[in-house]
Amino acid sequence: MTLRNETEVEVLSRVRPEKEEIDSICLVAEMLLNAVNESGTAKGMVVGSVARNTWISGDRDIDVFMLYPPEMPREALEEEGIILGRSIASRFGGQFVEKYAEHPYVNATISGFDVDLVPCYAVTDSARIQSAVDRTPFHTRYIQSRIGGLEDDVLLMKQFSKAGGVYGSDLMTEGFAGYLCELLVLRYGGFSALIEACQSWRAGQTIDIVGHQGKQFDDPLVVIDPVDPNRNVAASVSRAQMGEFIELCRGYSASPGLEFFYPPAKDGITRDEFEQILSLRGTGLYSISFATPHQIPDIVVPQLRRSSAGIASLLERNGFVVNRYSEAMGEDHCYLLFELLVDRLPSLYTRTGPPVDNAVNAGKFSEKYLNQKVFSGPFINPDGRYAVEIMRKWVDVYSLLASDDIFSARLGKHVMRSMKRKCDVRAGNDCWNDDFQEFLGAFFNKISSVGALKKE
Amino acid sequence: MTLRNETEVEVLSRVRPEKEEIDSICLVAEMLLNAVNESGTAKGMVVGSVARNTWISGDRDIDVFMLYPPEMPREALEEEGIILGRSIASRFGGQFVEKYAEHPYVNATISGFDVDLVPCYAVTDSARIQSAVDRTPFHTRYIQSRIGGLEDDVLLMKQFSKAGGVYGSDLMTEGFAGYLCELLVLRYGGFSALIEACQSWRAGQTIDIVGHQGKQFDDPLVVIDPVDPNRNVAASVSRAQMGEFIELCRGYSASPGLEFFYPPAKDGITRDEFEQILSLRGTGLYSISFATPHQIPDIVVPQLRRSSAGIASLLERNGFVVNRYSEAMGEDHCYLLFELLVDRLPSLYTRTGPPVDNAVNAGKFSEKYLNQKVFSGPFINPDGRYAVEIMRKWVDVYSLLASDDIFSARLGKHVMRSMKRKCDVRAGNDCWNDDFQEFLGAFFNKISSVGALKKE
Incomplete structure (x- = not known):
């Protein structure tokens, strides 16, 4: 007992x-x-x-x-x-x-x-x-055939994971499926033992209950399916969610309170709070919203992720500095959010060309700019490549996001289609959106599970 | 003949x-x-x-x-x-x-x-x-014993290199020594042949006249000394100066004018021109000047280079974006120049911590920030590391350069000493310095040799 x-x-x-x-x-x-x-x-x-x-x-x-x-x-x-x-x-x-x-x-x-x-x-x-x-x-x-006597432990594990936001193998949650919870309880012989054990998990942790692993996985957590040597039951668990779970277990070990099973409800932020946060952070905020594609979430969610990452990398390629970005799927609309440390740049832009010793392209590059208006150059960089200082195409983030150049970002297929139909780009306080209050709250008040609870 | x-x-x-x-x-x-x-x-x-x-x-x-x-x-x-x-x-x-x-x-x-x-x-x-x-x-x-009949070719090569700013093996020039000019003329059998041949030089080009190379060099240009198999006569030639020379040769081949031997004098810029250029570029300019250390140039010059690179990397570590930097050694004073695309940042700074699965350091990191005023966090990044958003130490370049933190940059020993005695940091138009007019002109009107001549 x-x-x-x-x-x-x-x-x-x-x-x-x-x-x-x-x-x-x-x-x-x-x-x-x-x-x-x-x-x-x-x-x-x-x-x-x-x-x-x-x-x-x-x-x-x-x-x-x-x-x-x-x-x-x-x-x-x-x-x-x-x-x-x-x-x-x-x-x-x-x-x-x-x-x-x-x-x-x-x-x-x-x-x-x-x-x-x-x-x-x-x-x-x-x-x-x-x-x-x-x-x-x-x-x-x-x-x-095996869980007899450990049912309560599975219930505790499930409620604990649900409360911590890491229960569910869907693509939005990237967490722990019910079957995975059961296997972990079986492996460690109970809820308390599991809580203890997982605190020393490392990335790549592999659990193979019946010892029949059939191939290698490079997921952060690997739990070999006892009924299939070639399947990782924990394939859905992301690095971040695995980390959250470890954090939760550490926090619970240190102070095993009821809030780990029944956390306070997460309220969204109000418009006033939003504007205060924005002015305090001093960063540049930009949102893009468009109609949610008519596809199942398991198709839309990864496309949203890819799209926000693609747009962030387009911004970085243009010299802007992104602090973070996120994405939310609402019933009617999707909402991409980008926070920038640098959203405005001088018009001077340094274009790097081929190395001087590449005779053919070298000629083309210098010819191209010799008769153009440039800030300076072409000159030879210390690394032996041509460079020239010309006008930057985009000196601010809003103009870039609101232009057709946004479609040069790596976007999900259905997201791209929806954005091409209609796409609402906003900046600063105008990014506020009534439909995404809770998402906005989580975006700014990001905190790890244990941290959040300790801070109460 | x-x-x-x-x-x-x-x-x-x-x-x-x-x-x-x-x-x-x-x-x-x-x-x-x-x-x-x-x-x-x-x-x-x-x-x-x-x-x-x-x-x-x-x-x-x-x-x-x-x-x-x-x-x-x-x-x-x-x-x-x-x-x-x-x-x-x-x-x-x-x-x-x-x-x-x-x-x-x-x-x-x-x-x-x-x-x-x-x-x-x-x-x-x-x-x-x-x-x-x-x-x-x-x-x-x-x-x-070998140059007989090729003396004129050496004279042409020397004058050509001098005019192009690539003659001299000292550390400021990083160019072609007289002996190197002679060897190259010998190797190719004359000035015209040399001009032709070097246009297809690639980085790592190796010339071993007597075929006795004794070791590998990873310099951009390698000319094995005929009297010493283990010495690269061209060790002083930088990638950029090798490129300049190739450029010069290409330009001269295309249009063999007298200006390749007698270029127009390079005038410095006036204070008015300086201010106009600065406002046109829209970038942030910062200068640091201090007394020239009492050492020979071959000691001071590399230290200046290391120091300006070290300071540029300190600026980048603090989130600022450097477009370029340079350094000049005057008789009394040295002068470091930094041009920034981003010289001001929001006070929000994201500090990344250890991975969650590093139990010991994880605890330290989250403890440290749980009772501090932060923008948000500690939270877990997608890569499984802790992160926290705190106040940035330096929100503008001038404050950082004028602070003692500048000495945390990798500086040359004698440069550091001189800077610790007295160090004059300036921004924008105040960077103007009468003693470095020509250097300032070259800094902004950077242009490769051939480009410069073609543009006349």
């Missing part, structure tokens, strides 16, 4: 589902299972945290997989799966939608639960999976 | 000494030789361009070496050499000074000539030289 501190006892009393909740969720799950099995074509299986007894009280997600024979053709599986999903959804619920991951599935609201009905292949060996969803039943069986 | 173009014929008529000049120089040289030989202890030898018949008309330098037996102890050689030098100087001239290179020598004014009387060892094999001056007689013999 693990010793829990006061905080953990309190947290468990909040996150551990009561008998009533367990009974009601099991009832619905069984009803759905039976419905799948009755179909005669597929075998039903409940997967996810409900199947593993590791769901946080109040979670309303039930994942039901419909397992078909592996020799069934892919189209038949997709078609039959959708038909069965639809029929079950309409029989018990009413409201449902079809969604697409690697193949289509049905998402329905049944008895107040958010139910996914997902077709997959019932392969007998995880080495023979035909698509990523086929792996899920193996994960569930792996955890089910 | 080489074909000369009109320009070269004209140049030769100016630089080739007439019979009268030759006779008078020979007379003095012989007189000095005899005086050395009469001493009984040393054997006299005329070296340098006079001995090689390659002096430019009007040059007044006569180098007389006093060769002592190699078994004589070093101190005896220095003492006897100075005594003999002094006695000859006072016998024929009157005015003389003692100077120091690798060992002391006498510099005297005799019959209007600038005479060096230099003691050295009469070694029989250049591999056995005891100091660098012992090598000079070998150079003279090597050239004397």
